[in-house]
């Protein structure tokens with residue numbers, strides 16, 4: 001989940017590398033670095049912290065060279081430090097790496113026993129050292145790289161440059177994403193299409209366990225046995241991946257505010273002009289023949305699966321197992337030939353979710369990838385893609401992708417229910433109408449941001465916060481807690497409201513705010529009982545409910561927030577808004593780095 005970039009250019013590589021790294025900073029921001037080849041030597045600049053530190057350094061000490069590599073790091077092996085920052089250089093080779101080398105201890109010990117020394121704690125320096133040894137033995141760059149690749153275990157995307165070669169860059173991937181960009185008289189390679197969007201709109205996705213040799217006018221692709229291959233070129237709409245804050249202070253705030261429009265767009269694309277029937281991509285999952293569904297994802301996307309389980313089971317009468325992707329394939333799940341597998345991922349690159357998808361494919365399950373990035377590895381490997389159409393999401397905290405995942409999953413649920421003859425066409429139409437009320441209702445919540453700001457001025461003083469809810473809103477309690485921890489660093493946990501009394505209620509006192517999502521639905525009364533249990537123990541409750549829910553509540557809450565009334569089918573989507581805004585404004589109150597919170601990265605491509 002680092003970002004890598006390589007350029008074989010026709011003018012100074014530094015500005016384009018920095019521009020690409022700006023786009024890649026969402027993948028990691030512990031340190032960054034750049035290396036070029038100029039006058040037969042490799043020059044490097046590296047800096048700890050955000051990309052701005054590297055830019056300052058380069059302002060003072062720019063580097064020459066038309067061929068170069070760049071990196072933005074999310075630390076795996078070794079703390080964020082100058083020594084551990086990429087590019088790593090040993091002898092006549094420098095490289096950048098995204099991934100984890102699992103056999104690096106063995107390789108490192110072997111190299112030490114042969115007299116090599118190391119200056120960093122990283123697995124990457126081991127790759128550089130191994131490759132350098134082979135170059136010194138007389139191998140060409142191509143031979144040395146292939147030999148190195150065949151000795152690595154784990155996941156990697158790599159870019160190599162060589163001291164005596166100012167027109168060759170070699171890049172390789174196994175497990176981590178990599179894309180080549182075609183320019184005119186220049187070639188690019190990077191972690192994703194976003195990094196290359198301002199450089200070119202012609203891309204070739206590097207295949208699994210393939211490498212590519214780039215010069216400034218061609219790219220030759222090979223597998224690790226050196227067999228040449230010819231992957232296809234794709235053309236992207238660069239504007240669709242170019243990103244800006246559009247006047248907002250943070251990407252997260254912009255993305256929260258984009259939800260009415262992206263949901264409307266996504267829904268339009270799933271329903272056609274008459275809005276009466278869900279019309280999904282041409283190849284549909286065959287839900288009528290499925291006996292159950294297994295859903296896997298990580299983080300926020302996993303909470304979207306939690307909500308979908310309620311919908312699939314209630315509306316389509318299809319049993320659903322949900323698993324955290326990093327656990328799924330290790331628990332020996334039970335399935336049959338008729339089990340369908342759905343993975344959900346904003347990036348489509350999350351290593352654990354990708355591994356879960358491959359596990360399901362190996363077991364011959366029909367696989368569906370619910371993804372935002374339609375060119376991602378998951379999108380390319382799954383049998384069926386369900387695009388969520390949220391547009392590029394930059395803020396590390398997922399917001400519009402979550403609500404769009406829910407809208408996409410809700411549409412899949414309706415499609416499944418129709419195929420399985422569990423709903424009539426008029427019922428389907430009614431569900432669709434409810435979904436179409438979302439943009440308006442979300443706008444209504446957004447108009448009340450000031451109330452959330454007031455609440456957060458007090459809320460952000462807490463050290464611990466609990467979120468509670470019941471039924472299909474319970475995953476929103478989990479999501480609210482994750483969002484808050486992630487960007488405000490306040491400790492928070494989500495619980496099923498009825499579960500409090502089995503332990504967590506011992507935490508309650510007047511310093512622990514309890515945020516309760518309780519729309520006036522069939523579970524309202526039961527949730528209210530749980531709120532009273534909290535109040536009776538001196539707890540301070542923020543009640544988030546609709547007008548009826550707030551009116552019917554008798555008791556002393558610390559604060560309340562009124563939500564628009566909505567059908568209970570869509571309430572898990574609408575209640576994402578207060579969860580997001582409470583986290584956002586608590587983070588603002590605490591002065592944290594909202595878009596790039598500490599220790600995190602947007603796309604987690606390591607297991």
Ligand code: M6R
Pocket residue numbers: 298299300301302344345346347348349350353396397398399482483486602603604
């Ligand atoms: O790209 P993905 O949806 O697969 O990412 C999964 C999680 O890493 C992600 O949702 C993470 O939990 C977010 N930072 C939460 O806001």
